[in-house]
Amino acid sequence: MAEFLQLFVNGLAVGCIYGLVALGFVLIYKAGEVVNFAQGELVMLGAFVAFTFVVQFGLNYWVGLALAIVVMATFGGLLEMIVVRRIIGQPQFSTVMLTIGFGVVMRSGAAMVWGPETRSLPTPFDAATFRFGGVVLSAVYLSILATTAILGLILFGFFRFSRIGIAMQAASQNQLAAYCMGIPVKRVLSGVWALSAAVATIAGVMLAPINLIDTNLGAVGLKAFAAAVIGGFGSIPGAVLGGILIGLIDLFSGVYLPQGFKDIASYIVLLIVLVVRPQGLFGSVGRKKV
Amino acid sequence: MRFIFKTRYDQDIGLFPHRGTVFWYSLLSVALVAAPFLIAPYYVGELSFLFIWSLAGLSLMVLAGYAGLISIGHAAFLGIGAYVHVYLIHRGVPFLPAMLSAGATAAAAGVVIGVPAIRMRGLYLAIATLAFSAIVQEVFVRWEALTGGSRGVAVPKPQFFGWSLEGEVGFYYLCLSVLVVCILAILNLLRASTGRAWIAIRDSEIAAQSMGVNLAGYKTLAFAVSAFLAGLAGALFAHKVGYLTPDIFTPILSIQLLMLVMVGGVGSIHGAIFGAIFLVLLPTVIALLRDYLPAGIAQQPALEPGIYGVILVLMVLLEPLGINGLWRKIKFFFWQFPMYKSATFKRQKTYMRTERLR
Numbered sequence: 001m002a003e004f005l006q007l008f009v010n011g012l013a014v015g016c017i018y019g020l021v022a023l024g025f026v027l028i029y030k031a032g033e034v035v036n037f038a039q040g041e042l043v044m045l046g047a048f049v050a051f052t053f054v055v056q057f058g059l060n061y062w063v064g065l066a067l068a069i070v071v072m073a074t075f076g077g078l079l080e081m082i083v084v085r086r087i088i089g090q091p092q093f094s095t096v097m098l099t100i101g102f103g104v105v106m107r108s109g110a111a112m113v114w115g116p117e118t119r120s121l122p123t124p125f126d127a128a129t130f131r132f133g134g135v136v137l138s139a140v141y142l143s144i145l146a147t148t149a150i151l152g153l154i155l156f157g158f159f160r161f162s163r164i165g166i167a168m169q170a171a172s173q174n175q176l177a178a179y180c181m182g183i184p185v186k187r188v189l190s191g192v193w194a195l196s197a198a199v200a201t202i203a204g205v206m207l208a209p210i211n212l213i214d215t216n217l218g219a220v221g222l223k224a225f226a227a228a229v230i231g232g233f234g235s236i237p238g239a240v241l242g243g244i245l246i247g248l249i250d251l252f253s254g255v256y257l258p259q260g261f262k263d264i265a266s267y268i269v270l271l272i273v274l275v276v277r278p279q280g281l282f283g284s285v286g287r288k289k290v
Numbered sequence: 291m292r293f294i295f296k297t298r299y300d301q302d303i304g305l306f307p308h309r310g311t312v313f314w315y316s317l318l319s320v321a322l323v324a325a326p327f328l329i330a331p332y333y334v335g336e337l338s339f340l341f342i343w344s345l346a347g348l349s350l351m352v353l354a355g356y357a358g359l360i361s362i363g364h365a366a367f368l369g370i371g372a373y374v375h376v377y378l379i380h381r382g383v384p385f386l387p388a389m390l391s392a393g394a395t396a397a398a399a400g401v402v403i404g405v406p407a408i409r410m411r412g413l414y415l416a417i418a419t420l421a422f423s424a425i426v427q428e429v430f431v432r433w434e435a436l437t438g439g440s441r442g443v444a445v446p447k448p449q450f451f452g453w454s455l456e457g458e459v460g461f462y463y464l465c466l467s468v469l470v471v472c473i474l475a476i477l478n479l480l481r482a483s484t485g486r487a488w489i490a491i492r493d494s495e496i497a498a499q500s501m502g503v504n505l506a507g508y509k510t511l512a513f514a515v516s517a518f519l520a521g522l523a524g525a526l527f528a529h530k531v532g533y534l535t536p537d538i539f540t541p542i543l544s545i546q547l548l549m550l551v552m553v554g555g556v557g558s559i560h561g562a563i564f565g566a567i568f569l570v571l572l573p574t575v576i577a578l579l580r581d582y583l584p585a586g587i588a589q590q591p592a593l594e595p596g597i598y599g600v601i602l603v604l605m606v607l608l609e610p611l612g613i614n615g616l617w618r619k620i621k622f623f624f625w626q627f628p629m630y631k632s633a634t635f636k637r638q639k640t641y642m643r644t645e646r647l648r
Contacts, residue, residue, distance in 0.1 A: 035413050037362075086607055094606050096360055096416055097552050100545060101602030108596030112587070215592075222424065225417050233414075260432045267421035274418050275406040 005135045007251050013141040014210065015247020016148035019240035020203040021224035022231065023155075024196040026239040029228075030172040031192040034084055034095045038103035039200060040221020045106055046072045046201030047213045048114050051121050061124055065205055069198045076197025077190045084193070085186065103218065111215045121208035140209045147206060151199070152240065159236075168192055223250070226270040232280025242281070245269075292625065303481040322466060326459040334458045340570045341465035342526045345472060347550040347562035347569075349519030352476060354548070355557040356485065357512035358492025360416040363423025364547045367517040369430060369539035371396040371524025373437050376445050376534060385448050389468075393521035399426075400517025404510040423544060430536035442535035445528045465526055472519055473559060479515070480559075488512055492557075542595070549602050555614025564613040572598075 025039040036042075049071050053064030079102070087094050125139035159165040170178040171188045179185050204213075207220060227246045231238025246266045253265035273280065294301075294308055306312045326334050346368060353359050375392035379385070403422050406415075430437045437443060448464065479485050487508045490498035499505055528534055546569060554565020576594050587593060609616055623630050 035416075083603070083607065090606075090610065091358075092413060093354060093358070093360055093552075093556060094610055096362075096413070097548060097602060098606040100362070100548065101599045101606065104545065104595050104599030105603065106599075108590075108592035108594075108599065111592035112590050112596070116591075222420060226421065229414065229417055260428055264425045264428045267424050270421045271406065271418060271425075274414060278406070278414060 002135055003255075007255060008248070009135065009137060009145075010141055011248035011251035012244060013144040013247070014250060015227075015244035016144055016240070017203050017207050017210075017243070018220065018223050018227045018246050019243025020148060020151065020199055020206075021220055022227035022239035022243045023236055024199045024203070025224065026228050026231070026234060026236055027192055027196045027199070030234055031168060032084070032088065032172075032189050035092075035099065036196070037096060037099040037221070038106060039196070039224060040218035041103040041106040041110075042072065042076065042197050042200035043204040043207065043220055044213075044215065044217035045075070045110060045204075046197070047121065047204030047208050047217055048110055048119075050201065050205045051114075051119050051208070051213055054121060055119070061122075065202075068205065069201050072201040073194040073198040076200075077194035079197075080190045080193035085189070103221075107215050107218055114215075116215065118212045118214040120212050121205065123209050125209075144206045147202065148240070151202065155199075155236070164188070164191060168195075223266055226266050229270055230273050230280055235280070238280060305477060305481075319470075326462050331458045334462050336570060338458065338462045338465040339530060340566050341462075341469045342523055342530055343550065343566035343569055344563050345465075345469050345526065346520060346523040346547055347554060347566050348469075348472060348476060348559065349516045349523060350547050350551050351554075351556075351559065351562040352488075352519065353512055353516035354551050355561065356480065356492060357488040357509065357516075359509060359512060360413075361419040361516070361544075362416050362541075362548065363419035363421075363426075363544055364516075364520055365539040365541065365543035366419075366423035366426035367396045367400060367520035368524035368527060368543065369426060369536075370399050370517075371521025372528040372534055372539075373430065373443075373524075374521070375525035376443055376528050377436055379446060380443075385450055389522060389525045392525040393518040396521025396524065397514040397518040400513040400520075401510055404513030420541075423539075423541065427536055427539060430539065437534070437536065440536055442533055445532050445534060448529050461529065468522060468526060472522065476515075476519075477559065484508070484511065546598070549598060552602060553605050553612050555612030556610070558614045560617070561612055561614040564617070568613065572601075 021039060021043055024042070025036045028034055028036045028039075046068060050064055050068035053059050053067050054061055057064070059067070083098070083102075084095075087098055123140065123143070125143045128139035130137045130139070130142070159169055167178070167183045167188050168191065170181065170183055171185050172192075175185055178188075203220075204217065207217065211217060211220075223246055224243065227243035228239050229242070230245060231240070231242030246269070249266050249269055250262065254262035257265065292308070292310075296302065301307075306315070325337060329337075346364070349367070350361065350364050353361050353364075371392040374395045375388050378388035378391060383391075403419060406418055431440050433439075448461065480488075487498065487503045490501065490503055491505060491508060495505060531538065550565035550569050551561065552565075553568050554563070555561030573594070576597055579597075580589075580593070583593075605612060611618075619635055622634065
């Protein structure tokens with residue numbers, strides 16, 4: 001039982017990270033119908049930038065994190081402004097190829113700048129552990145849960161109450177109508193990309209103590225895809241819940257299923273969900289009617 | 291400027307639009323048949339590689355370029371074809387039946403992944419193929435009885451009715467004939483109602499369905515045909531590399547195939563060939579380029595994928611119809627010679643087309 005609870009908490013924490021990454025591209029997808037296949041690479045880049053500030057420049061952890069978020073948000077916004085905007089309206093194949101191309105470029109760029117070796121990012125929560133009954137909780141995992149909860153609340157407030165958040169919602173519901181209402185849709189889209197890159201950075205920094213930082217960190221993107229699809233690709237709470245589900249499946253299949261299932265269990269679940277319920281658990285994707 | 295006056299309905303679906311093309315294709319086939327006697331064995335080997343890439347590109351072109359279904363896991367079909375082929379060859383099955391059953395197995399896998407595709411649109415499908423290829427790669431590592439696990443498995447030389455194709459030349463003709471047969475078969479499919487249905491689905495699913503196209507059937511068929519070709523390419527590829535390990539069939543290979551299709555030109559058979567030429571030449575060009583770059587960048591192993599990515603991005607942004615589109619523009623320029631208007635190929639302003647209408 002203790003082992004079960006332990007796995008449950010760890011799975012929850014890992015799942016929260018997947019959920020945050022998934023949330024990143026659900027945001028982008030909702031806003032511009034661009035599926036960002038480079039979201040995993042944004043996570044990786046965010047972790048590397050934070051590593052640079054915290055370890056290489058020796059800044060305080062929180063200052064470094066804040067700077068990394070600012071840098072990555074700028075990067076995401078610029079990416080939208082300079083590149084992604086130019087392919088709006090092109091067939092979906094183009095957007096998929098473009099973001100895949102960007103993922104490859106980011107990965108090899110990171111390999112060139114930071115080298116192929118794995119790095120670790122020291123956090124303020126490294127050593128501490130708590131003990132509840134038989135369950136040992138490391139502060140790292142608790143910090144992930146707390147960060148996700150706080151971030152979720154902030155995002156909820158942002159979309160519910162701030163002007164720009166409401167503008168983002170409007171633009172993602174109907175671009176033309178939003179445009180007619182005087183919302184600067186182009187700038188809002190850049191803002192969404194910046195927001196998504198910032199969330200990806202936070203996810204990357206939280207993933208760093210669990211997974212170490214190297215150029216393969218982008219693989220988390222694929223898990224997050226599974227999370228987003230299970231959550232219904234267009235629903236923000238769905239993405240987070242899907243992420244948590246994938247995280248739990250990941251950890252439990254690693255322990256209770258034969259070797260080799262850990263890496264693919266979540267994909268099998270993804271395929272099953274796609275076959276049985278393609279609109280996801282919280283589906284918002286409807287069929288076009290004529 | 292050439293005007294083609296069509297006087298018979300057959301001309302609409304003829305393989306060659308006019309006599310000039312007949313002439314050029316005859317010249318090309320003579321050159322290809324004569325090539326092994328004229329060039330060094332190394333280049334003959336490279337040409338067979340080119341044919342295998344073209345076949346793999348053709349397979350993805352059918353799926354992505356004509357049926358409009360994106361597959362980001364095409365390496366899985368190649369891998370299935372390669373492993374099944376090698377397994378059967380080791381069990382003493384003759385070459386042709388082994389290759390055909392390799393294709394058939396891949397096609398069956400294609401149907402399996404195509405069945406959910408019936409209910410999915412582009413993007414979900416892309417993700418499904420991505421997940422599928424991740425699963426298949428894990429299976430290659432774990433199923434040691436079939437694949438030899440991560441140690442890999444050796445591939446014998448191809449044998450035809452008792453005599454073995456030892457040298458590069460025999461294998462060259464093998465690859466060439468498989469490629470030509472496949473291209474002709476695909477051209478035939480494309481000019482028939484099947485191909486027109488695929489193109490209709492690609493351009494607008496709703497319109498196609500309204501015209502009575504059976505979406506589920508044609509999508510699954512596209513997957514089956516594409517996976518069959520990929521399986522054949524995988525079988526030839528196995529002989530070419532001589533030793534199969536699971537880390538050949540990584541997502542990188544899938545991305546290279548997508549790049550082949552994108553750079554060559556989406557929606558054209560020529561594009562598959564052009565893309566394959568590009569992909570075979572690119573490593574050589576990059577190797578040459580390394581001499582001219584500053585040492586800090588030139589020695590980086592990550593340089594090659596980086597250049598791949600940059601080319602992909604630039605192609606999507608600047609030349610969405612790829613090398614084939616460029617070639618058509620150049621041809622058009624000379625046709626129209628003094629009259630060429632630069633606005634002819636100007637990209638129309640487009641607006642976001644939503645797929646999410648409720």
